[in-house]
Amino acid sequence: MTATEIRDPRDELPEHLPSLRAFALSLTRNATEADDLVQETVVKAWSNFDRFQPGTDLRAWLFTILRNTFYSVRRKLRREVSDPDGIHAQGLFDKPQHDGRLAMNDFVRAFDQLSPEHREVLTLVGANGYSCEQVSEMIGVAVGTVKSRTNRARQRLAQLLQLEDGEGLLDTQPAEMAAVMGRSGTQAA
Amino acid sequence: MTRTSRKSSLHQQIDENLKRVFEETLQQDVPDRFMDLLAQLRAKEKAGDAGPAVPEASSLTETTDQTGASDAGKGLGS
Structure with a gap:
């Protein structure tokens, strides 16, 4: 036990779930997709916690995983769907x-x-x-x-x-x- | 009401609205699926630490006995 209390990111993660969901929703604009994205983010984060630097901003780290996941899924979809930028939607x-x-x-x-x-x-x-x-x-x-x-x-x-x-x-x-x-x-x- | 910086008034309004949109989602309850997921991840990890000899490891994906599973693993970790 060290004097400075550094929490296990695994214990801290639940507190960031609301933020992760809100961030996911801001990217996907779809509640179901957002929660799927959060789920994937949590799983990825869990298996990469050894790469997380204790004492740094966990939420920022999680946000990074989330947005990287979002864009990699999107890139994959882009190959299948046309109108990637939703240009028609602007009308x-x-x-x-x-x-x-x-x-x-x-x-x-x-x-x-x-x-x-x-x-x-x-x-x-x-x-x-x-x-x-x-x-x-x-x-x-x-x-x-x-x-x-x-x-x-x-x-x-x-x-x-x-x-x-x-x-x-x-x-x-x-x-x-x-x-x-x-x-x-x-x-x- | 008396904000001197005219330039930032729109900027501020946009940010205030962005915050409101964001906070609306923050206030929603987190669905159970996430707590279940975390419990599963924990259980899996504990089972992994203790070696393959833990019999519950394979059945964890089917059953949702999260509390029991995570408590059971606690002593085995160290």
């Missing part, structure tokens, strides 16, 4: 209702339209607060690429939501703002 996206704020449904639908690569960086950087440097290590691409990819992903998302910088909840036109405030008091906070 299905209609103009979101623009009332000066990001409605959740619109947001989720716009998020769905992004490529998995874009969803990935947004989930890691935007939702989980990893730095571009950390993400660079996790996904094995240059820091600069992570930065530019994240920027492009945000731009694309804004484009899909038909919002531009400086526009949105905090910067709506006075009339629009009044309408929003009048409609729902919950927005006031």
